[in-house]
Structures are given as C-alpha cells and as structure tokens.
Amino acid sequence: MISENILDSCHKQGFEEEEVFGAYKIFFGTLVSESRLKIINLLRKGKKNVSEIITQLKMDQTSVSHDLARLKQCGFVNVEIEGKYRYYKLNEETIKPLMNLIDKHMSGNCIHILKSMKGGNKK
DSSP states (O other), rough: OOOHHHHHHHHHOOOOOOHHHHHHHHHHEEEOOOOHHHHHHHTTTEEEHHHHHHHHHHHHHHHHHHHHHHHHHHTSOOOOOOOOEEEEOOOOHHHHHHHHHHHHHHHSSSSSHHHHHHHHHEE
C-alpha cells in the first residue's frame, strides 16, 4: 500500500496509482544491480569522479556512466562540478540514512541468506 500523502501528491500532478508503482519499481530496481550497489557503497566513503570509480571498482567507463545516470535519475547520487571534473556524491539527506537502515536490517535479518549460500550453518 502506498502512503496517502504520496498518492495525493501524485494525483494532484495527474499520475495514477499504477504509475506510482512503476516509479517504485524503477527506484527499487536500482538496488538490484550489483555494480550500482558497489558504486553506492564506494560513495558512502566520500565523493568520487568517474575515473576514481572506474579505478577503484575495476569497472569499464560505459558501465559506470550508465549506472551513475540511473543512480542520479532516482536521486541516489548528486553531482558536484569542480573545474573540469564531475564528482558524484551519495544523497546525504535520504539515501545515506536508507543505506544505514538497510545495513541494520541485513545484519539482523538476512545473515541466514549468506549462510545458505555457503551451504552450511556457520555461527
């Protein structure tokens, strides 16, 4: 169920409930990509330009550019321009706290997933 506040806001702008679910799907789909998760986690340590991301994550430029475009589209990252460089920074207001909440949830509720992937019951 989508919150009434979001629905009211979207309805006022001419969007239907199904379109709002579509936006949710795109937002949460952003977190499905391992490469985007790696970029998010790298940016949790501080702002980086594309070259730094490519070097530190050993990814190709095209993939990083596409991933950053998606992250920017969904508000995960912000861009700062300094001289000839564009620096990408994690959205401190919403995404950083969201990632901290996800970390807390994962550590308390999802360790069993890792255990089952390893094929055992490690303690």
